[in-house]
Amino acid sequence: MKTVKQLSAALAAGQVSAVELAQDYLARIAALNPKLNAFITVDAEKTLAEARAADAARAAGTAGLLTGVPVAHKDIFCAEGWKTSCGSKMLDNFVAPYDATVITNAKAAGLVTLGRANMDEFAMGSSNENSFYGAVKNPWDLNAVPGGSSGGSAAAVAAGLAPFATGTDTGGSIRQPASFCGITGIKPTYGVVSRYGMIAYASSLDQGGAFAHTAEDCALLLNVMAGFDDKDSTSLEHAKEDYTRDLNQPLAGVKVGLPREYFAEGLAGDVAAAIEAAVTELKKLGATVVDVSLPNTKLAIPSYYVIAPAEASSNLSRFDGVRYGHRAADYDGLADMYEKTRAEGFGWEVKRRILTGTYVLSHGYYDAYYLQAQKIRRIIANDFVAAFKDCDVILGPVAPTTAWNLGEKSDDPVAMYLADIYTLGVNLAGLPALSIPVGFGSNGRPVGLQIIGNYLGEAKMLNVAHQFQQATDWHAKAPIL
Amino acid sequence: MKWEVVIGLEVHTQLTTQSKIFSSASTAFGAAPNTQTAVVDIALPGALPVMNKAAVDKAIQFGLAIGAKINQKSVFARKNYFYPDLPKGYQISQFELPVVEGGAITINVDGVEKVINLTRAHLEEDAGKSVHEDFHGMSGIDLNRAGTPLLEIVSEPEMRSWQEAVAYAKALYSLVTWIGICDGNMQEGSFRCDVNVSVRPEGQKEFGTRREIKNLNSFKFMEQAIKYEVNWQINEIEEGRKIQQATILFDPDTGETRMMRSKEDAHDYRYFPDPDLPPLVIADEWIERVKATLPELPVAMQARFQSQYGIPAYDATTLTSSKEMAAFFEAVVAAGADAKLASNWIMGDVSATLNREEKTIADSPVSADALALLIKRVMDNTINNKTAKDVLKKMWESGDSADTIIERDGLKQETDTGAIEAIVDAVLAANPKAIEEYRSGKEKALNALVGQVMKGSGGKANPGMALELLKKKVS
Structure with a gap:
């Protein structure tokens, strides 16, 4: 398994061309995607055209560090000329007429699009079983879910179908699949990556981010994706950063906080053991461990599952069959057209969240649900602010267990929601966090360690992750397919 | 109820x-x-x-x-x-x-x-x-x-x-x-x-x-x-x-x-x-x-019009019903017209004509300067008010200046007392009853004769002068 850093060096040295690299990956996708279902759309001609342009740029001397490196994009980022389905039947016929800022930035950096990664429909889900295009399989165990909602991106990187991939994280949708698939995934501070052209699920929580094998590769992709964008009013007016700048800082003196609520009842023993071993490793590298508290951790679940559906119910209203996307074939009048179109176009989980969201915003319920959830959201953010007074990063599990079996929780949405307990708070607070592989559970499925940073603390978080990966080789393990 | x-x-x-x-x-x-x-x-x-x-x-x-x-x-x-x-x-x-x-x-x-x-x-x-x-x-x-x-x-x-x-x-x-x-x-x-x-x-x-x-x-x-x-x-x-x-x-x-x-x-x-x-x-x-870009508001402008130009509140309110009309009024006064006369003309004939033609003052074919000139010709007794109304109509249609029209159509007011006297004599001779009434204390009786003098002069007599002469001759 090659890292982006290695591919970049090979391209710069002329050991491989962008076209050859693209062909290698396309061949691997053709061979393995039928097993994994990690991609919704692959278009070799488009990919090779981009690769040829990258080679031409290199020949002309205008290549950048990552020119010619292939990338898989989650099917949530609008990309001109590509079907952009968001995992939904609703957008099965939608070819985006414009580029998301993330896509514009990737193109400007010379990245070559390998294809469009599968995902839970409209990014709603924790198992990638909610895709109109079928479930994605976990490369470590084809009976296991890859996590979600960015399951296709995570599975593609883990299986070597792409060296890195874009994703989005609204309640854990990068960190949890990264954890389940044994790779590295980063969700930056809210506002660091532009949401322009990224199909909205819950606007105040959605944030684009990156998957790769290593923290260093994640930093490289984040360098491409991040930056202020005047097309997104929630984008942070923040100077461009080099996220690799602190990778090699020693960990001596770094204070890592362990929130006791993340190690309480509900955390599986094998996951706890892997996390504890990783903490021991970090201590060896010079970090000091402090006990911190995030007392309202449990409230993150009800707060999130009110706010996110509320925003989603409104965000998804535009899918009405009028201007683009699916429209029912037979209908009698306007109301019937809306009803049939949306009944046919949306899957169950999406409908469930639209209904929940509509309910909590309704007259007479708004104060009891939506406003209350917003208050809890502030309390949770304040908990993090208090905890960061005592530490530089916060460590904990990403999920209570390793990946579960396909179908295991699909009939029990609440059980699935409860598995998001360690990731939701970060989104509610708008903090950055990442997941790195730190071992395997008793069933042989990967365990991820979550590293949560302070606001705009991406470089510090990546530093901790990189130093850990310099001392260990969990990130270098690959599934046998 | x-x-x-x-x-x-x-x-x-x-x-x-x-x-x-x-x-x-x-x-x-x-x-x-x-x-x-x-x-x-x-x-x-x-x-x-x-x-x-x-x-x-x-x-x-x-x-x-x-x-x-x-x-x-x-x-x-x-x-x-x-x-x-x-x-x-x-x-x-x-x-x-x-x-x-x-x-x-x-x-x-x-x-x-x-x-x-x-x-x-x-x-x-x-x-x-x-x-x-x-x-x-x-x-x-x-x-x-x-x-x-x-x-x-x-x-x-x-x-x-x-x-x-x-x-x-x-x-x-x-x-x-x-x-x-x-x-x-x-x-x-x-x-x-x-x-x-x-x-x-x-x-x-x-x-x-x-x-x-x-x-x-x-x-x-x-x-x-x-x-x-x-x-x-x-x-x-x-x-x-x-x-x-x-x-x-x-x-x-x-x-x-x-x-x-x-x-x-x-x-x-x-x-x-x-x-x-x-x-x-x-x-x-x-x-x-934003405050710095805000124009003078109607209420402030109404107060200023009353104090600066000495026009009644009614006039000030009407003239400030649109910014364009207010600006037009100020331009007419700036060009030398009497403020009250300017107000009368704008609220009267000018507005009536605009309304009839469904135009706004911005589309007026008679400019503020042109209207000011017309008013000045009334002020300096070159033409009388009634003639001025006809001149405005012609200005409106032709776009010519008041002076051009007055000159071309020979509308200059008759100020030669001798010429008017003859007409006054003729009118008095034809209206003995009016003279009687006037003498018996009905002041207004002679006013009706002014119109006849005007008519006799082809509209060029100065109505004020005509009335003066009528009074002088009768008393």
């Missing part, structure tokens, strides 16, 4: 920005359908709104003009409902925290002044349009208008008659066009009024149940609609029926109002703060910057 009418207005004014409120697409009217639409306006997946600061400037201007509070922090909210001309499935508006709160507008009905308080004014986006012609059995959607900035101006329910409601709407109209935040084109929907009407027995404190007449785009329709609606409501109650809260439409063809939707069908809009837009924060500097 005596009934009291209670009326409140919600007025949607289209703001005169170049681009839309949340996108860079043009707001120009009349383009081919769906050609003025950015990704935001057709609500493509992933599209995001970005606030157009020019629309905020105009909201601030309005707030300053009515003495309202400009909120330092206001919040955009989503108003959720499904309709094909509403591409996102929600309208971005302001709900709990509007940009402008309070303020007042003074109206004048039959010389009685009344202050109408405003509740609020908030920024929002317009919807697109459904097009029903040309599509057999189907509807077309034109989203050019979607995202056009609107300022919705909400009054308190303080109007007590259709006259007050129309006066308020007109005052508001003249204010928003005066400060230039709205082009005032009512046919194109730039100024649309929703009128809330209820009635209650005189003396009752509680409001009656209101019905909202939607989307009136002319003052005439507003008058007709309110008159009809008030009668209808009183009649309903007097016949023992209860008024149900409803949204209604006025049909100009029948002159009647009809139900659009009842309260049961009312939407639950599920307002909540738009997570795509941070709160709108307006610092003092922003308000100061």
Whole structure:
């Protein structure tokens, strides 16, 4: 398994061309995607055209560090000329007429699009079983879910179908699949990556981010994706950063906080053991461990599952069959057209969240649900602010267990929601966090360690992750397919 | 029973920005359908709104003009409902925290002044349009208008008659066009009024149940609609029926109002703060910057006209009914015309002719300088007032100057006493009865003879001089 850093060096040295690299990956996708279902759309001609342009740029001397490196994009980022389905039947016929800022930035950096990664429909889900295009399989165990909602991106990187991939994280949708698939995934501070052209699920929580094998590769992709964008009013007016700048800082003196609520009842023993071993490793590298508290951790679940559906119910209203996307074939009048179109176009989980969201915003319920959830959201953010007074990063599990079996929780949405307990708070607070592989559970499925940073603390978080990966080789393990 | 009418207005004014409120697409009217639409306006997946600061400037201007509070922090909210001309499935508006709160507008009905308080004014986006012609059995959607900035101006329910409601709407109209935040084109929907009407027995404190007449785009329709609606409501109650809260439409063809939707069908809009837009924060500097661009307002200008030009309040009010007319008046005076004469001419013949030709003063073929010259010719007795009216008519048609016309048509006033004396003698000889009456104390008897002298002189005699001569000869 090659890292982006290695591919970049090979391209710069002329050991491989962008076209050859693209062909290698396309061949691997053709061979393995039928097993994994990690991609919704692959278009070799488009990919090779981009690769040829990258080679031409290199020949002309205008290549950048990552020119010619292939990338898989989650099917949530609008990309001109590509079907952009968001995992939904609703957008099965939608070819985006414009580029998301993330896509514009990737193109400007010379990245070559390998294809469009599968995902839970409209990014709603924790198992990638909610895709109109079928479930994605976990490369470590084809009976296991890859996590979600960015399951296709995570599975593609883990299986070597792409060296890195874009994703989005609204309640854990990068960190949890990264954890389940044994790779590295980063969700930056809210506002660091532009949401322009990224199909909205819950606007105040959605944030684009990156998957790769290593923290260093994640930093490289984040360098491409991040930056202020005047097309997104929630984008942070923040100077461009080099996220690799602190990778090699020693960990001596770094204070890592362990929130006791993340190690309480509900955390599986094998996951706890892997996390504890990783903490021991970090201590060896010079970090000091402090006990911190995030007392309202449990409230993150009800707060999130009110706010996110509320925003989603409104965000998804535009899918009405009028201007683009699916429209029912037979209908009698306007109301019937809306009803049939949306009944046919949306899957169950999406409908469930639209209904929940509509309910909590309704007259007479708004104060009891939506406003209350917003208050809890502030309390949770304040908990993090208090905890960061005592530490530089916060460590904990990403999920209570390793990946579960396909179908295991699909009939029990609440059980699935409860598995998001360690990731939701970060989104509610708008903090950055990442997941790195730190071992395997008793069933042989990967365990991820979550590293949560302070606001705009991406470089510090990546530093901790990189130093850990310099001392260990969990990130270098690959599934046998 | 005596009934009291209670009326409140919600007025949607289209703001005169170049681009839309949340996108860079043009707001120009009349383009081919769906050609003025950015990704935001057709609500493509992933599209995001970005606030157009020019629309905020105009909201601030309005707030300053009515003495309202400009909120330092206001919040955009989503108003959720499904309709094909509403591409996102929600309208971005302001709900709990509007940009402008309070303020007042003074109206004048039959010389009685009344202050109408405003509740609020908030920024929002317009919807697109459904097009029903040309599509057999189907509807077309034109989203050019979607995202056009609107300022919705909400009054308190303080109007007590259709006259007050129309006066308020007109005052508001003249204010928003005066400060230039709205082009005032009512046919194109730039100024649309929703009128809330209820009635209650005189003396009752509680409001009656209101019905909202939607989307009136002319003052005439507003008058007709309110008159009809008030009668209808009183009649309903007097016949023992209860008024149900409803949204209604006025049909100009029948002159009647009809139900659009009842309260049961009312939407639950599920307002909540738009997570795509941070709160709108307006610092003092922003308000100061806008204040500096605000033109002199009508009320201030009326006071100044009275003190500076010595014209009556009525004249000052009429002349400031539009910014263009006020500027025209000042230009005429600046060019040397007497202020009161200038006022008379503008309010009189000039306005009458403009009205007849359905023109505004901006389109007047007679410039301020040209009118000033005409007035000066009256002032220096070159022509009399009556001749001047004819000269104005000719100026209007030909574009020639007053002097050219006076010279060409030989209209110069006769000031040669000898020439007029002969005419006066002839007139007196023919009217012995009038002389008798005058001598018996009926002063006005000779006035009637002035007209005959004028006629005899071909209109060129100076009427004042003619009267003097008549008196001299008789006494």
